[in-house]
Amino acid sequence: MLDLKELQKPTDVAQKVLSLLPKKSSFETWCLKIHTCWKVAFYSTSRQKGDVLLYGDPSLVHESTIESLKSRIQSQVHDVLRGHHLYFDEVVYLLGAASHNLPNGIVKQPDAAYTSVGAKPPLKPRMTLEVAYKNENLERLIEEVKLWNSWDIKYSAGIKIEVKVTGTRENKADDIKMFWVQQYEVEREPTVLEFGPGICKEPNLPRFQVRFLLSCLIEVNPSLDTFICFDLFQVQQKIWNVIADEAEDNAHGG
Numbered sequence: 001m002l003d004l005k006e007l008q009k010p011t012d013v014a015q016k017v018l019s020l021l022p023k024k025s026s027f028e029t030w031c032l033k034i035h036t037c038w039k040v041a042f043y044s045t046s047r048q049k050g051d052v053l054l055y056g057d058p059s060l061v062h063e064s065t066i067e068s069l070k071s072r073i074q075s076q077v078h079d080v081l082r083g084h085h086l087y088f089d090e091v092v093y094l095l096g097a098a099s100h101n102l103p104n105g106i107v108k109q110p111d112a113a114y115t116s117v118g119a120k121p122p123l124k125p126r127m128t129l130e131v132a133y134k135n136e137n138l139e140r141l142i143e144e145v146k147l148w149n150s151w152d153i154k155y156s157a158g159i160k161i162e163v164k165v166t167g168t169r170e171n172k173a174d175d176i177k178m179f180w181v182q183q184y185e186v187e188r189e190p191t192v193l194e195f196g197p198g199i200c201k202e203p204n205l206p207r208f209q210v211r212f213l214l215s216c217l218i219e220v221n222p223s224l225d226t227f228i229c230f231d232l233f234q235v236q237q238k239i240w241n242v243i244a245d246e247a248e249d250n251a252h253g254g
Contacts, residue, residue, distance in 0.1 A: 116218040130158035155216035157182040195232040208232040
């Protein structure tokens with residue numbers, strides 16, 4: 001039992017937590033069990049000393065990307081419901097970034113999640129979305145999508161955004177890569193599709209059209225089931241513009 005009353009400062013917490021972890025365990029293994037968009041890291045720097053780090057990704061690019069994906073979903077579902085005189089939130093339960101208890105004791109938050117209005121508790125997502133920008137690499141995002149899929153999620157997807165700056169301050173260049181990761185309930189492994197500016201160069205290319213059935217989002221009458229689609233060129237252009245906005249904000253101290 002970790003008695004916080006005995007601990008006087010953050011370094012005490014770091015040292016105490018490390019002493020409780022199995023010797024062969026890694027922080028990543030431990031962190032998965034308390035997974036949130038903000039992560040706490042404990043590092044021992046020497047005997048009786050350590051650092052406690054809190055890190056996450058509330059960046060403009062991260063937040064704008066997830067909001068854009070949510071908006072595209074809502075707009076298309078609204079078009080389906082319009083003729084039935086229903087509003088989006090009358091049939092779609094917006095779970096947001098709420099925590100969920102996954103198998104093996106893992107507590108995890110997506111960037112967005114959905115299920116049907118009227119779903120029985122505990123409210124389990126039918127679909128999840130993740131965005132990885134500064135705090136997660138592509139391999140970690142793939143593992144996140146697979147983790148959701150292990151809970152029998154109908155459809156889990158995510159975007160990885162990589163921005164590498166090269167050159168000098170006066171002659172700077174950005175290398176931008178983007179990856180779409182998705183996995184349906186019945187698939188054994190996720191599909192990974194690169195769609196950055198150097199790969200996906202125009203709209204409406206069949207290879208860069210990704211879609212999922214409305215029934216992955218909510219319980220729906222088969223007569224109403226239809227595809228919700230993303231043109232990854234349009235998604236890419238939106239992200240690219242926000243990356244430029246974020247860089248300009250940073251340059252002006254924003």
